[in-house]
Amino acid sequence: xxxxxxxxxxxxGSVMIxxxxxxxxxVKCLDRFFFGKETLKNVISNPNLEIIKDDVRWFNPEILKxxxxxxxxxxxxxxxxxxxxxxxxxxxxxxxRLRVAKLSKEYGVERYVxxxxxxxxxxxxxxxxxxxxxxNPLTTxxxxxxxxxxxxxxxxxxxxxxxxxxxxxxxGLSPRMRFDLAINGMVLGAFKHGKIPVMRDGTQWRxxxxxxxxxxxxxxxxxxxxxxxxxxxxxxxxxxxxxxIFQLAKMIKDTLEIPVEIEWYGSPDKRSYxxxxxxxxxxxxxxxxxxxxxxIMEVYEALKNGKVEDTIKTRTVEWYKHLLETHKLLKEVLxxxxxx
Ligand SMILES: NC(=O)c1ccc[n+]([C@@H]2O[C@H](COP(=O)([O-])OP(=O)(O)OC[C@H]3O[C@@H](n4cnc5c(N)ncnc54)[C@H](O)[C@@H]3O)[C@@H](O)[C@H]2O)c1
Numbered sequence: 001x002x003x004x005x006x007x008x009x010x011x012x013g014s015v016m017i018x019x020x021x022x023x024x025x026x027v028k029c030l031d032r033f034f035f036g037k038e039t040l041k042n043v044i045s046n047p048n049l050e051i052i053k054d055d056v057r058w059f060n061p062e063i064l065k066x067x068x069x070x071x072x073x074x075x076x077x078x079x080x081x082x083x084x085x086x087x088x089x090x091x092x093x094x095x096x097r098l099r100v101a102k103l104s105k106e107y108g109v110e111r112y113v114x115x116x117x118x119x120x121x122x123x124x125x126x127x128x129x130x131x132x133x134x135x136n137p138l139t140t141x142x143x144x145x146x147x148x149x150x151x152x153x154x155x156x157x158x159x160x161x162x163x164x165x166x167x168x169x170x171x172g173l174s175p176r177m178r179f180d181l182a183i184n185g186m187v188l189g190a191f192k193h194g195k196i197p198v199m200r201d202g203t204q205w206r207x208x209x210x211x212x213x214x215x216x217x218x219x220x221x222x223x224x225x226x227x228x229x230x231x232x233x234x235x236x237x238x239x240x241x242x243x244x245i246f247q248l249a250k251m252i253k254d255t256l257e258i259p260v261e262i263e264w265y266g267s268p269d270k271r272s273y274x275x276x277x278x279x280x281x282x283x284x285x286x287x288x289x290x291x292x293x294x295x296i297m298e299v300y301e302a303l304k305n306g307k308v309e310d311t312i313k314t315r316t317v318e319w320y321k322h323l324l325e326t327h328k329l330l331k332e333v334l335x336x337x338x339x340x
Contacts (some may be wrong), residue, residue, distance in 0.1 A: 001025055003068065003103060004030060004067045004070045004071070008020055009029060009039045009040055010202065011178045011181075011211065013078070015212060016073075016215035016218060023219065026048045028052060029051050031051075032053070039117065042175060062250065064109055070100060070101075072112065072115060076088070076141065079139040079142070084138040087305070094148050098152060101152040102155065108159075110160070111163070111222055113162075113164060114162070115167065115218075116149055116165060116166045118167065118207055119142040120139040121135060121136060122273065123270055125205070129273055138271060140240060147299070151245065153231060163232055166231060170210070171183035171208055171209075172298060173302050178314055179309050179315045180317065182206060183208060184295075186248065187252060188304065188310055189263065189305070190253075190258065194261065196252055198262050198263065201269075202245050202264070205244055206248075206269075208248075209241060210288060210290035217234070228283055234283075235276065236280060238287060
């Protein structure tokens with residue numbers, strides 16, 4: 001069976017593709033490769049992998065003809081990147097994904113899984129949020145997720161199985177490393193400067209999930225009976241991995257056993273949500289295998305052994321800004337499509 005992963009060269013996608021190939025699936029990776037192709041270097045020579053460099057907004061739908069399932073991950077993938085150009089975020093994260101879903105249905109793809117985010121819950125303290133809770137998206141990124149969910153779920157029918165996965169904040173190692181994610185970034189700060197950056201005021205709640213676990217959740221959904229997952233939304237994570245940011249910083253300090261200080265930054269975070277993961281556990285028997293402590297140690301060891309580097313590409317919004325600025329500069333000097 002062939003699975004098309006949009007955004008397959010990204011932080012989650014590059015781990016997911018590895019898992020899919022290990023399980024014997026054939027994979028098509030559709031990506032703009034904003035972060036380069038080297039994120040797929042571990043799998044690039046695998047004959048079961050086909051790479052398509054294209055954009056979700058205009059790719060040729062013929063590529064969907066022999067595809068059984070689509071995992072739709074391509075997006076500007078966090079709040080600050082989503083604010084760089086909100087109209088483009090709307091085009092990619094909402095309309096782009098709606099296009100992928102509609103074309104998938106038209107071309108006979110049987111299953112479609114949307115990579116959404118628990119950030120659609122926005123700010124809700126005191127209560128444990130589940131899939132039926134009202135949404136409160138606070139940013140362009142979160143609003144686009146909500147719109148994509150709203151318009152893609154009704155495409156579900158007997159022949160087209162649609163599932164939305166609201167992922168918790170992800171952590172852990174990936175070939176396309178992201179240090180702009182809370183756990184990874186805090187470990188980097190501890191390693192590099194002996195300081196754990198903590199966004200004020202530290203009491204905000206966030207759910208977390210390891211990158212291998214969230215990748216496995218997509219595969220679990222695809223392998224589950226249609227009647228269990230069709231038209232369904234699942235939060236992806238586990239109740240025990242709801243943490244307050246300050247609590248997380250303390251966990252990192254205790255786990256690493258090196259002298260570190262807490263470094264406060266930013267104005268108080270308006271996003272805070274505690275999420276229930278009971279549905280995915282009870283309906284699909286899905287339980288994460290990894291804990292934040294596993295992720296902390298794995299990232300720390302990789303930094304220590306030089307297996308992962310802190311480059312601008314690991315900070316999503318900075319990299320997109322850099323691409324936009326470089327484009328502007330090049331446009332000013334290019335003539336006849338050349339520099340010199
Ligand atoms: N990482 C998290 O903590 C997290 C949490 C919740 C939800 N999500 C969602 O999961 C998905 C994957 O996230 P990630 O962390 O792997 O992000 P990422 O930025 O590492 O990967 C996104 C990939 O999409 C590609 N892409 C972007 N725009 C494209 C376009 N127009 N056409 C084709 N490809 C395009 C990029 O080149 C990149 O490889 C995203 O939809 C994100 O919003 C991520």
